[in-house]
Amino acid sequence: MKPMKEPPPGMVEKRGAGLWLTHMIMIIGVVIVFFPIWLAFVASTVTQPEIVSPPMPLWPGDQFFNNYKEALFSGVNVPVATMLLNSLIMAIGIAVGKIIISLLSAFAIVYFRFPGKSIFFWLIFITLMLPVEVRIVPTYEIIAGFGMLNSYGGLIFPLIASATATFLFRQFFMTIPDELAEAARVDGAKPMRFFWDILIPMSRTNIAALFVILFIYGWNQYLWPLLITTDPEMNTIVMGIKQMFPSGDDVADWPVIMAASILAMIPPVIVVISMQKLFIRGLVDSEK
Amino acid sequence: MATVELKSVKKRYGQVEVIHGVSTAIEDGEFIVIVGPSGCGKSTLLRMVAGLESISEGEISIGGKRVNELEPMDRDIAMVFQNYALYPHMSVRKNMGYGLEIAEMPKAEIDTKVQAAAKLLQLEPYLDRRPRDLSGGQRQRVAMGRAIVREPSVFLFDEPLSNLDAKLRVQMRLEIRDLQSRLGITSLYVTHDQVEAMTMADRMVVMNAGRAEQIGTPLEVYEKPQTLFSAQFIGSPSMNILNGFLENGLVKIGHAALPIETATTGAASVGIRPEHIIVDSNGPLTMIVRMGEPLGANTLLHGKLAGTDGVFTVSVPGVHYATVGEEIRFGVDPKNLHFFDVNSGKRL
Amino acid sequence: MEKRVTFRGWLLPLLLIGPQIIISGVFFFYPAGQAIWQSLFIPDPFGLSMQYVGLGNFEYLLSDPYYRRSFLTTGIFSTLVTLVSMLPALFLAVVADRLIKGAGVYRTLLIWPYAVAPAIAGVLWLFMFNSRVGVVSWYLGNLGYDWNHVLNGGEAMGLVVVASAWGRISYNFLFFLAALQAVPKSIIEAAAIDGARFWRRFWTIVVPLLSPTTFFLLVVNIVYAFFETFGVIHTITAGGPQQTTTILVYKVFSDGFVGQDLGSSAAQSVVLLVVVGALTVFQFKFVERRVHY
Numbered sequence: 001m002k003p004m005k006e007p008p009p010g011m012v013e014k015r016g017a018g019l020w021l022t023h024m025i026m027i028i029g030v031v032i033v034f035f036p037i038w039l040a041f042v043a044s045t046v047t048q049p050e051i052v053s054p055p056m057p058l059w060p061g062d063q064f065f066n067n068y069k070e071a072l073f074s075g076v077n078v079p080v081a082t083m084l085l086n087s088l089i090m091a092i093g094i095a096v097g098k099i100i101i102s103l104l105s106a107f108a109i110v111y112f113r114f115p116g117k118s119i120f121f122w123l124i125f126i127t128l129m130l131p132v133e134v135r136i137v138p139t140y141e142i143i144a145g146f147g148m149l150n151s152y153g154g155l156i157f158p159l160i161a162s163a164t165a166t167f168l169f170r171q172f173f174m175t176i177p178d179e180l181a182e183a184a185r186v187d188g189a190k191p192m193r194f195f196w197d198i199l200i201p202m203s204r205t206n207i208a209a210l211f212v213i214l215f216i217y218g219w220n221q222y223l224w225p226l227l228i229t230t231d232p233e234m235n236t237i238v239m240g241i242k243q244m245f246p247s248g249d250d251v252a253d254w255p256v257i258m259a260a261s262i263l264a265m266i267p268p269v270i271v272v273i274s275m276q277k278l279f280i281r282g283l284v285d286s287e288k
Numbered sequence: 289m290a291t292v293e294l295k296s297v298k299k300r301y302g303q304v305e306v307i308h309g310v311s312t313a314i315e316d317g318e319f320i321v322i323v324g325p326s327g328c329g330k331s332t333l334l335r336m337v338a339g340l341e342s343i344s345e346g347e348i349s350i351g352g353k354r355v356n357e358l359e360p361m362d363r364d365i366a367m368v369f370q371n372y373a374l375y376p377h378m379s380v381r382k383n384m385g386y387g388l389e390i391a392e393m394p395k396a397e398i399d400t401k402v403q404a405a406a407k408l409l410q411l412e413p414y415l416d417r418r419p420r421d422l423s424g425g426q427r428q429r430v431a432m433g434r435a436i437v438r439e440p441s442v443f444l445f446d447e448p449l450s451n452l453d454a455k456l457r458v459q460m461r462l463e464i465r466d467l468q469s470r471l472g473i474t475s476l477y478v479t480h481d482q483v484e485a486m487t488m489a490d491r492m493v494v495m496n497a498g499r500a501e502q503i504g505t506p507l508e509v510y511e512k513p514q515t516l517f518s519a520q521f522i523g524s525p526s527m528n529i530l531n532g533f534l535e536n537g538l539v540k541i542g543h544a545a546l547p548i549e550t551a552t553t554g555a556a557s558v559g560i561r562p563e564h565i566i567v568d569s570n571g572p573l574t575m576i577v578r579m580g581e582p583l584g585a586n587t588l589l590h591g592k593l594a595g596t597d598g599v600f601t602v603s604v605p606g607v608h609y610a611t612v613g614e615e616i617r618f619g620v621d622p623k624n625l626h627f628f629d630v631n632s633g634k635r636l
Numbered sequence: 637m638e639k640r641v642t643f644r645g646w647l648l649p650l651l652l653i654g655p656q657i658i659i660s661g662v663f664f665f666y667p668a669g670q671a672i673w674q675s676l677f678i679p680d681p682f683g684l685s686m687q688y689v690g691l692g693n694f695e696y697l698l699s700d701p702y703y704r705r706s707f708l709t710t711g712i713f714s715t716l717v718t719l720v721s722m723l724p725a726l727f728l729a730v731v732a733d734r735l736i737k738g739a740g741v742y743r744t745l746l747i748w749p750y751a752v753a754p755a756i757a758g759v760l761w762l763f764m765f766n767s768r769v770g771v772v773s774w775y776l777g778n779l780g781y782d783w784n785h786v787l788n789g790g791e792a793m794g795l796v797v798v799a800s801a802w803g804r805i806s807y808n809f810l811f812f813l814a815a816l817q818a819v820p821k822s823i824i825e826a827a828a829i830d831g832a833r834f835w836r837r838f839w840t841i842v843v844p845l846l847s848p849t850t851f852f853l854l855v856v857n858i859v860y861a862f863f864e865t866f867g868v869i870h871t872i873t874a875g876g877p878q879q880t881t882t883i884l885v886y887k888v889f890s891d892g893f894v895g896q897d898l899g900s901s902a903a904q905s906v907v908l909l910v911v912v913g914a915l916t917v918f919q920f921k922f923v924e925r926r927v928h929y
Contacts, residue, residue, distance in 0.1 A: 039763065265751060
C-alpha cells in the first residue's frame with residue numbers, strides 16, 4: 001500500500017483528540033460492517049435452543065467443534081465438506097481455465113496479424129456485456145443437451161465463456177515495449193518461446209490478481225449452480241446453503257447453517273486477504 | 289563477418305514511400321554510421337537490414353546472400369536496441385545467453401561464451417543481477433554483451449547511446465568503437481548525433497527524408513558535402529549558408545566580394561564553416577557581433593554579416609571577450625567556400 | 637492501436653484463439669443467439685412446440701403490469717443499493733485517508749464483506765432479521781416495532797437493499813481510498829496556502845478529483861445491483877412478498893424456470909441484454925476514456 005501522506009503541521013487537524021475521534025469512527029464503522037459475520041460466527045458455536053429462543057447470545061459459545069463437525073460431515077442434506085470440495089473444484093477450474101485461454105487469445109490478438117482479427121476483437125468486446133444471468137435458459141438447454149448437468153464441466157464452461165480476462169491481458173500486453181519482442185526475435189525466439197519465456201513471467205502480477213478475482217467470482221456463483229445441479233452431491237457451498245433451509249414450517253438447523261456459512265466465506269476471505277496488495281492493485285488498475 | 293549490400297532499397301507504408309531507394313556496399317569489418325535527423329528513416333533502414341521491417345522493393349544481402357525473405361534469426365545478425373530491450377525478469381547471465389539457449393548450444397559452451405563477453409565488457413561482477421539493479425551504462429553493456437556472444441556476421445546498433453548522459457556517451461563511444469575494431473565485425477550504427485557519427489564511422493550514410501544524401505568517410509563529408517543538407521548537418525556549429533552570386537572569379541555576398549577558384553557562374557547558396565574564417569582587419573567580410581559564447585578552447589561569435597540577413601557564426605580560437613556591436617573583419621580561403629544550387633541544394 | 641511488431645504467420649494465432657472461440661461460441665454466442673430467437677416464440681399450452689409470434693412477447697411485456705412493476709422495482713432497488721453502498725464507503729474512505737498508520741488494518745477488516753457471496757450475505761442478514769430468531773427483529777420488537785419482511789413489502793425491500801449493499805461497501809471503499817490517496821499532496825497544500833479550510837478543500841478540490849472514480853463506481857454498482865444480486869433476492873424473499881422485490885433478473889428466472897414460460901423469459905433476457913449492453917457501452921465511452929491503449 002502506498003505510504004500514507006504526512007499531514008502538514010497545522011493544516012490537517014489531526015492531533016490528539018482529532019486522532020482519537022478518527023480511530024473511533026473507523027472502529028465503529030468496522031464493527032457495524034462486521035457485525036453480521038460476527039453474529040453468524042457466534043451462532044455457529046452455540047446450540048440450537050439458544051438461538052431459537054431469542055435473544056441469542058452475542059458471545060461465542062462452546063459448541064464450536066460439535067457444530068462444525070456436524071456441518072462438515074453430515075450437513076443437512078449433504079456434508080458441507082463435499083460442498084466445499086465442489087466449490088473448490090469449480091472456482092479453481094474457472095480461474096485457471098479462463099486465465100489459460102485468455103492468455104493465449106490475448107497473445108494472438110496483440111502480436112499477430114490474421115484474417116478475421118478485427119471481427120474477433122469486437123466479438124470479445126461483446127462478451128464483456130452479458131453476465132450469465134441473462135442467458136440462463138438457453139445455456140441450460142445446451143448444457144442439458146450435452147448431458148453435462150450435475151457435472152463439473154457444466155459448472156465451469158459457461159462461466160469462462162466471457163472474454164473479460166482476454167481483454168484485460170490484451171490491455172496489459174499493449175504496454176509491454178515492442179523492443180522486447182524484437183530482441184527476442186533477433187535472439188531467435190519463435191513466438192511460443194517468447195510467450196513462455198518472456199511474456200508470461202512478465203505478466204505474473206496480472207495473472208495473480210486475476211486469479212484472485214476469478215476465484216472469488218467462481219466461488220460465489222449462485223444462480224448457475226442452482227440451476228444445473230439437481231443431485232445434492234454436486235451442490236456447491238454457496239448455493240447449497242439455501243437448500244439447507246427446510247421447506248414449510250420446520251425450524252432451520254441454525255447452528256449448522258451458520259457454520260456452513262462461515263465455512264463458505266473462509267476461502268475467499270483468505271484468498272483476498274493474503275493477496276491484498278496484489279489484488280487491490282490489480283482490481284483498481286484492471287477494472288478502470 | 290560479412291559484407292552487407294543494399295540495392296535500391298525502398299520502403300512503403302501503404303501508398304506512402306518513406307525510403308526512396310538507398311544503395312550502398314559495406315565492406316567486411318567496416319563501421320558504418322547511418323546519421324540523420326529524427327524521422328529521416330535511418331531506424332527504418334536498419335530494421336529492414338535486421339528483418340524487423342519488410343522490404344518493399346530492392347534487395348539486401350548479407351555475406352553475398354539475399355536476405356529479404358529471411359527472419360532476423362536466420363540472417364546471422366545481432367542488434368543493440370535504443371532502450372536496451374533487456375528481459376527484466378532474467379539475470380544478466382541469462383539475458384546474454386538467451387539467444388544461444390534457443391540455438392540449443394550446450395550449456396557449458398554458453399557459459400564460456402557468456403563469461404568471455406562479460407570479461408570483455410567488464411560485466412563479470414554483475415552476471416547474476418537483474419537489469420533493474422543496473423545503471424544505464426551497465427545495461428547498455430549487457431545489451432552489447434547479448435549481441436557479442438552470438439558472434440554474428442553483422443552488428444546492428446539502433447541509437448544505443450541516446451539514453452545516456454553526455455559524459456557516459458563520450459566514454460561509451462570509445463568503448464564501442466574499440467570493441468568493434470578488436471572483434472572486426474561489420475557494424476551498422478544509427479544515430480542522430482553527428483558528433484558520434486564523425487568520431488566513430490569508417491564511412492557515413494547521411495540520411496534525410498528517406499534519402500541517402502551522401503555516403504562517404506567523415507572527412508569526405510566534412511570537406512566536400514554533396515548537398516546543402518549534408519553541409520549543414522555535419523559539423524558543429526553548423527555551416528553558415530548565405531545567398532551569393534558568382535561572377536568573374538568572385539562571389540558577391542552582401543556588400544562584399546571574395547575571390548573563388550571555381551569557374552561556375554550564377555546565383556548560389558554559399559557555405560562557410562564558422563571555423564574557416566580568418567580574422568583579418570583588411571578582410572572582405574565584416575560582421576557586427578550580437579552575442580558571444582566563450583567555450584574556453586574557442587569562442588563562438590554570433591552576429592550579422594554586412595548586407596545580409598540572418599545570423600552568422602564565426603569561431604575564433606582561444607578566449608575572446610566580445611562586446612555587442614563590435615566589428616570583426618575576416619576573409620575565407622577559397623578552398624573553404626562551398627557552393628550549392630539554389631533550388632536543388634546539390635553541390636556545384 | 638496496433639503494436640509495431642508482429643510475428644509472422646496466421647496459423648498459429650488461429651490455433652491460439654481456438655479455445656476461446658470454441659468456448660465463447662458454444663457457451664456464449666449460441667445461447668445468446670438462442671435467447672434472441674426464442675424470444676420470438678411462445679410455447680403452446682402443452683409445451684410440445686413453439687409458435688412464432690414475432691415481437692408479440694415484447695409487446696406483451698411492455699403492457700404487462702407485473703413486468704412494468706418489476707422494471708420500477710429494479711430501478712428503485714439499484715438506486716438504493718448504489719446510495720447505501722457508496723455513501724458510507726466514501727465516508728469511511730475519507731476518514732481512513734486521514735490516518736497515517738492503521739489505515740491498512742481497517743482496510744484488511746473492511747475487505748471481508750467483499751469476499752462474501754451475495755447469497756451468503758442474504759443468509760446472514762436473513763438470520764438477523766428473521767421474525768422468529770433474528771436478533772435485530774427481536775430488539776425491534778422490544779422497542780415496539782414488529783418487523784416482518786415476509787409480509788411487509790417495504791421492509792422486504794429495505795432488507796434486500798442492505799444485504800446487497802453491505803458487500804459493496806468494501807469494494808467502493810477500496811476504490812475511494814485508492815483515489816483519495818492518489819490526490820497529489822501538492823494540490824492540497826496549494827489550496828491550503830490559498831486559504832481554503834478542510835471542508836472547502838473537500839468540496840471544491842477533492843470531490844471533483846474523485847469524480848471519475850465516483851462515476852465509474854456508480855455505473856459498476858448499478859450493473860451489480862441489476863445482475864449480481866439474484867442470490868440475495870432468492871435467499872431472502874424469493875421475489876416476494878407479492879413480487880415487491882422481484883427485480884428483472886429474478887423475473888427471468890422465475891418466469892423461465894419456475895413458470896416455464898420460455899418465450900417470455902427469453903424476451904426478458906433480450907431486454908436485459910439491451911440494458912446491460914447500453915450500460916457497458918456507456919461505461920466504456922464515458923468512464924474508460926482515461927485508459928489509453
